[in-house]
Amino acid sequence: MPFRLPMLRLHLLLVLYFALILNWPVLLHLITILEGLEHVKVGFIISIPLLLIAALNLVFLPFSLRFVQKPFFVMMLLTGSLASYGMLKYGVVFDADMVRNVVETSPAEAESYLSLSSFGWFLITGILPALLVLLTRIEYPRWWKGSSQRLGAMAVSLLLLGAIAGLYYQDYASVGRNNKVLTHQLVPSSYVHAGWRIFRDRYLRTPEPYREIGTDARQVGSAHGDKPTLLFLVVGETARAQNYALNGYGRDTNPFTRTEKVISFAKVQSCGTATAVSVPCMFSNLTRAGYDDEKAHNQDGVLDVLARAGVSVLWKENDGGCKGVCDRVPTITMSPKEYPTLCRDDVCLDEVLLQGLDREIESMHGNRLVAFHLMGSHGPTYFKRYPDELRAFTPDCPRSDIENCSQEALVNTYDNTIRYTDWLLSQMIERLKGLESKYRVGLIYLSDHGESLGEKGLYLHGTPYALAPQEQTHVPMLMWLSPELSRSKGIDEGCLSQAASEGEYSQDNLFHSLLGVMDVATSAYQPRLDMFKPCRAS
Known part of the structure; x- marks a missing residue:
């Protein structure tokens, strides 16, 4: 009743x-x-x-x-x-x-x-x-x-x-x-x-007309050499710089890339505290201070400019969507049904991105950029982001209600995700080394935002930027460049290493650094935001 x-x-x-x-x-x-x-x-x-x-x-x-x-x-x-x-x-x-x-x-x-x-x-x-x-x-x-x-x-x-x-x-x-x-x-x-x-x-608002950027984009310099450039751009997920051994963290979360002589940028700030903001922002030329979601989704990003200049671009997706940045370039979304040994519960381990990679690179032309969007350290089910054989820190937290785990178990689980990403990056570098006879090769890794692990009572991410703790905005960025790529681009790696340890950077730098290292000339390029520019021979 x-x-x-x-x-x-x-x-x-x-x-x-x-x-x-x-x-x-x-x-x-x-x-x-x-x-x-x-x-x-x-x-x-x-x-x-x-x-x-x-x-x-x-x-x-x-x-x-x-x-x-x-x-x-x-x-x-x-x-x-x-x-x-x-x-x-x-x-x-x-x-x-x-x-x-x-x-x-x-x-x-x-x-x-x-x-x-x-x-x-x-x-x-x-x-x-x-x-x-x-x-x-x-x-x-x-x-x-x-x-x-x-x-x-x-x-x-x-x-x-x-x-x-x-x-x-x-x-x-x-x-x-x-x-x-x-x-x-x-x-x-x-x-x-x-x-x-x-x-x-x-x-309810009249959409802004779509705006093309860098319509004058063209490849110059070493773009026309006898060996094309092959660059891997790896977009991380929910990785925070504080948990990187390469940045001074107290436990070895980077045992695999450490032997590869990667360059770690110690001070890098994200554009946002959530993927829906950071990813569109880092691929746009708007910068964090001028970022607007509607503008970013109604204009070209750096992948579009590179493609317009004749660089062959491929996006490989393992994180549920590229937030619009790959809409106009060839895209491969990893399907759990196709790789049952690497996927469970409709989510795949990031190593699935290596499947078919050699064939995909071969089918591209000229200078190439392959972008990988990782699942990375996406929470709260951190324990699903790494395989059992790479569980190094125990006890971990095999549950989604992470607030009910001990702080030790929670941090162990998160650090295992960082370590697994480090292993994956080392595998990508080895794959690039195997292709040096055909290409000048390099890799850039940059996470979209960080993560709170209980500090100040906060978990996960998404806190408004003005109020967000450093754990959510301080992100890792790594680079590995083959000696031949550095020589062909006139990049002084000693200079770059020093800049990485002493300078302050942000995701605002990505748009212009990619144009610079891929030798794309355009009026959209701003040299002051190109991380490579100060360390390149004029």
Whole structure:
């Protein structure tokens, strides 16, 4: 038998539920903030949940109408439950970039977040309350009485908000000014507002006309030598520079490339904290300061410019999508069904990218660039990113609810992913060495963004850039150049090694460095952003 509740009473119950249950991560964060303050007014502390209740009451009242109330709150309860779990367990912050990342996540990636604890939370805080709302028979008063009830509830909320502002405005202003992340944690306003921005930009605005860049691009110099250039560009996933032995990390996560004399760039900043931003940004000429998602998706990237100049480009995908950067160049997406020994649960180990590689390179022409998009260290199921025989650090964490693993096991698992990527890069370098009789060869590796492993209560990535810790923005970049490639390009490797250890770089450098090392002349090229330029003979 369904429950019976008057419209306003159900509305107030839902307001209380959102304020005190689904916004529990925000309240916990506020408690942590207040504990760090020297002087806190008792009245200010008491006013916080009252403020949240009054604000949610105002926001939700327009949706308490017949035929609107049930579907609206069912949707908010289900999405709010998922959002609160992400914030409570991983410290996720729902700004526009994070929501964009969620929208663009592949089913296989989404499955990696499933665990007993996530399902339990969703069942108890999302599904069950939503079912109760669906089973409730809501008693709606006559329209004039319902309108007066809503106006009365709005008046009470406005009076309460006014009283709180009058008494504690300075306290709220101080806390808000120093903790801007709070606005991205409120359920459901944070992800609803971010989702609206994405929907508006994609579907309600007139799309920018597609813009071609580097229409004058041409190959010059050594591009016309007797032996073509073959460059491997490896785009890493979720690797942070702090866990690279080559950058001073205390355990040997780079035993394989260390013997290959790779050059490690110690100070490299990402363009974003999520793949959906970093990958389009690093392949564009917009730079992080001027990056705009719509612009990046409506203009050429560096792969397009290289192809226009006559460089043969191939993209090999193992991370669920290239975020638009490979849309106009030949692309091979690794299929789990084709490589059952290297794939499980619709996800492949990155060594699958080596399959068919020699044949693919042979089918290309002239100077060649092969880009590999790795699964890398994609979490939270880090344990699925490396094979058993390359599990070096134990005990590891063979589960997706990583917050329930010990810190030692979590770091061991993550470091195993870094070590496996290092092994893969060494295999690629050996493959290039075997092709030196045909090509001048080299490799560049650059991760898209980093990862939090519990530092400051944060896990995974996607924190708004202005608030993100270094663990999410400091990324590794490695280079290996054959002696013949260095000679043909006039690159002084000693100079490059010194620049790598002393200089500061970012993903802004990739666009122009690729044009430079592939000897492509174009008005789109900016020498000051070419990492190779200072170390090349003029």
